[in-house]
Amino acid sequence: MSAYTHSASFEGADARLVDVQVQIAGGTPAFSVVGLADKAVAESRERVRAAFAAIGLSLPGQRLIVNLAPADRPKEGAHFDLPIAIGILIAMGVLPPEAGSEYLAMGELGLDGSISPAPGALPAAMLAVEQETGFICAHDSGPEAAWAGGELAILAPASLIQLINHFKGGQALARPQPGDLVEGPGFRDMRDVRGQETAKRALEIAMAGGHNILFIGPPGSGKSMLAERAPGLLPPLSAKELLEISTVQSVAGLLERGELSRTRPFRAPHHSASMAAMVGGGTRVRPGEASLAHNGVLFLDELPEFHPQVLDSLRQPLETGEIAVARANARITFPARFQLIAAMNPCRCGWAGADGRACARGKNCAESYQARISGPMMDRIDLQIEVPPVTPSDLALPPAHEGTAQIAARVAQARGVQEERGGLNARLSGEALDRIAEPDAAGRELLSRAAEAMGLTARSYHRVLRTARTIADLDGADGVRRIHIAEALSARRNTRPSSPAPGWKAGDGETEKLLRHSTLR
Structure with a gap:
């Protein structure tokens, strides 16, 4: 006898349909699972056998074959336990055929017949909506799956016997309600940051x-304080952004009780993080920190202490907004449209150039320390801000009159203007950049002269234009003027040409003169 049901495999944050085909045939008793299944799927045979025994059933004493189709797509995870069990129960005549044909199922079986939640319930439920089927999952996964849509028929039993009783008419399973929509943890106020007005303006x-x-600044200057307060300046996630990041979190198994947060993600991995931890990968490919920061902030403290290869692996997502993990038999893509905030000391000892202090390791310490960050990586950072030490007089000042709420209001207003134009300024390119960020004649002249003096690459040149457009939006200006170009250039003063432009001399002060004169309105 044959039977079938549906389940899902995962490619990045997307769910792909898998048909679970079950056949009971004559021959020597055996239980085989085929279809390019990994070890966790192969071990489902023993979990299914034990779960059946716990509810008083035994597997048929015949040859039992389970095929996961399409057979050439890798299948990973214990969530295939439940659909395999449902298929066997249909083949045995315990469940009606519609329990398989009209539902997509996922869940891990316990040895006592209980059904445990598995990562990926939200994207799997969204796949069920696309396929116009119902969805069967663990009881604890029900609130998460309910976010996929109000019309989706969801069964969320706590055990295999509850599911059987539902289809037998002995126990009706109610549709679970979506989990709570929470605001997430509160972020600290910008009023706590004393001094550092230039850095606060750059963060805005x-x-x-x-x-x-x-x-860039010495220890204790407030770099991490500023970064930790950055998420509080961002507006809540839109419905689309909320769905995107919740899908990634679901695949990573980070959604608890189906709760979704309107607060943008803030990920701060330690500098010992591996490449797989940062961009995703591993034996079973899972999203990394960059993808978990999608539509939010990725904070890298002590930037030069990260492995250079790990940092360079972020170059692609900083440009494209996605990460492609290539394997011999698959290419998996994760979304990774994050905003990078990084902090670093000027040298290994941390005090080079601070209050006239000399570096304890010699004059080449700062140069060798900063050289751990590749030029292409630095080129992708729009604002590079020096954060000087906080003086005792700064600490004695009263709290600033402007806090997170006031700055966030200006940020929201500027972002609203950009969304009406079609997207954030940092993502402008091509014709849109030429049309929206075209500077006036004085600004164009300043940018041209500064590009030669500072040795700006084409990427840096365009990033200055994008930053200037944002400054103009904060000022409420219709066009980009010289003063906006000047402020954008001043935020890249740490940029130096890898191969100096003709006529450029280190320390000749030409760039400083350009920027100083340009700040006069």
Whole structure:
């Protein structure tokens, strides 16, 4: 006898339909699972056998074959336990055929017949909506699956016997309600940051336009304080953004009790993180920190301490907004449209150039330390801000009159203008950049001269234009003027040409003169 049901495999944050085909045939008793299944799927034979015994059933004493189709697509995870069990129960005549044909199922079986939640319930439920079927999952996965849509028929039994009783008419399973929509943890207020007005202004610009930013300063200057307060400046997630990041979190198994958060993600991995931890991968490919920061902030503290290869692996997502993990038999793509905030000391000892202090390791310490960050990586950071030490007089000042709420209001207003134009300034390119960020004549002249003096690459040139457009939006200006170009250039003063432009001399002060004169209105 044959039977079938449906389940899902995962490619990145997307669910793909899998048909679970079951056949009971004559021959020597055996239980085989085929279809390019990994070890966790192969072990489902023993979990299914034990779960059946726990509810008083035994597997038929015949040859039992389970095929996961399409057979050439890798199948990973214990969530195939439940659909395999449903298929066998249909083949045995315990469940009606519609329990398989009209539902997509996923869940891990316990040895006592209980059904445990498995990662990926939300994208799997969304796949069920696309396929116009119902969805069967573990009881604890029900609130998460309910977010897929109000019309989706969802069964969320706690055990295999509950599912059987539902289809037999002995126990009706109610549709689970979506989990709570929470605001997430509160973020600290910008009023706590004393002094550092230049750095706070740069952070406001970065948040308003979605730009990447790097803080460079000695220990204790407030770099991490500024970064930790950045998410509070961002508006809540839109419905589309909320669905995107919740899908990634579901695949990673981070959604608890089906709760979704309107607060943008803030991920701060330790500098010992591996490449797989940062961009995703591993034996069973899972999203990394960059994908978990999708539509939010990725904070890299002590930037040069990260392995250079790990940092360079972020170059692609910083440009494209996605990460492609290539394997011999698959290519898996995760979304990774994050905003990078980084912090670093000027040298390994941390005090080079601070209050006239000399570096304890010699004059080449700062140069060798900063060289751990590749030029192409630095080129992708729009704002590179020096954060000087906080003086005792700064600490004695009263709290700033402007806090997170006031700055966030300006950020939201600037972002609203950009969304009406079609997207954040940091993502402008091509014709849109030429049309929206075209500077006036004075600004164009300043940018041209500064590009030669500072040795800006084509990418840096365009990033200056994007930053200037954001500054203009914060000022409420219709066009990009010289003063906006000047402020955008001043935020890249740490940029130096890898091969100096003709006539450029280190320390000749030409760039400083350009920027100083350009700030005069």
